[in-house]
Amino acid sequence: MNAQDVVQLAQQENLRLIRFLYCDNGGIIRGKATQAKKLTSRMREGIGQTLAMQAFTGVESLATVEGMGPVGEFRLIPDPETFVILPYAPNTGSMLCDMIGLDGKAWEACPRTFLKRMIARLAEANMAAEAAVEHEFYLAREELGQFAPADRSLCYSSIGLDEQAKVVDAILAALEAQNISVELFHTELGPAQQELSVEHAPILQAADHVCQVRETVRGVAREFDLYATFAPKPFLDQAGSGAHIHFSLWRTNENGQTQANLFYDPDQRGGFSQLGKYFVGGVLRHIRALVALTCGSPNSYRRLLPHYWSSAYGAYGFDNREGAIRIPSLFSGREADSANIELKCSDHSGNPYLALGALIAAGLDGIKNQIDPGEPQEIDPGNYSDEEREQRGIYRLPTTLNEALDELEQDSVLTEALGPLLATSYIAVKRAEVAFFQDKTPEEETLQHFYKY
Structure with a gap:
């Protein structure tokens, strides 16, 4: 158009x-x-x-x-x-x-332009990226100035599907009207927590979809006198909400058309290629700085806890949902097309253009320098002792936004990719947010994040 x-x-x-x-x-x-x-x-x-x-x-x-x-x-x-x-x-x-x-x-301070620059880097190497996001959010009602979940449904419960069937149908219809195809929908772990996944798309369009999904879900929910929140931890006693990124890398021809999934190799374990492993190695090398962009709020770090299936350690594994990166199992009949990685330490308080652009920058560093990600983890990394994790090169992700920003400031690969103005302005904005919440209670913090996201 x-x-x-x-x-x-x-x-x-x-x-x-x-x-x-x-x-x-x-x-x-x-x-x-x-x-x-x-x-x-x-x-x-x-x-x-x-x-x-x-x-x-x-x-x-x-x-x-x-x-x-x-x-x-x-x-x-x-x-x-x-x-x-x-x-x-x-x-x-x-x-x-x-x-x-x-x-x-x-x-230079435009996040969408930053992602375009990273797309251009891929194009120089005859590569293109596709992505899709799993959108987790809560539906809630306002009660006496506070927010409460709209129902008491259980994880994957059909009761939850029935409770919110009308609003969910309206959300899906609104997304379809905007040519955003929903792949899956289900109730999540928390009461009235929902998850919808949209189809894979070229990386810029995928980032645009993140914004459009957030806008649509919130807008439709208000028509039902409900609030939809994508905040990472909107209820302190309930499960957090992520925005898991599914990412794949493709070889392109001279016209920029995709030809083959570079993450797929039928002769490797799980059908996951050596180039894909190098990409994972790069992401893990920069993961402690990357989360400053993918988990962009003080509230985010209440979600990134061990044993909560949200990822707390810089590790990867095949269908390991406690690692920062999961390599999903392939789908029968479309193995080559379905090879991808899932970045779990990501939520909707991060700018999607910055998150996806930085993911590309980190992964390309891994490919360029052939960074070995080490052995895939077969158990929850949180079940190892501290000594065992150190031996395996598995490190705890930052536990605060301030700590993540310290890592980002010291990561030359990511800051150089962002450029001086964008890196400086982003870090300054986030430092100011950290300072604002330093003297706030956890309840005040969650309430502030609930409405803004």
């Missing part, structure tokens, strides 16, 4: 507003909306935003970043390929945007 197609469709559907959306350094989806009559010029010119918005935190304060104050602007330029009509908002459409400087060039 091009800009002209978008304008024509908006006119045909009598839209009044078109939202220009982006995901910021705080992991919050923000934006402005243009009146539909101005859409033609707005798509060309963009909508102005102060440079300070990339120093804006998830607690509505401004981090100190040189050049991101009250002076200066960038433009939100929409990608017409992301245009959708919103089923949950009357006469409204939306598009996801890149941040463009006044010189017409991509702004």
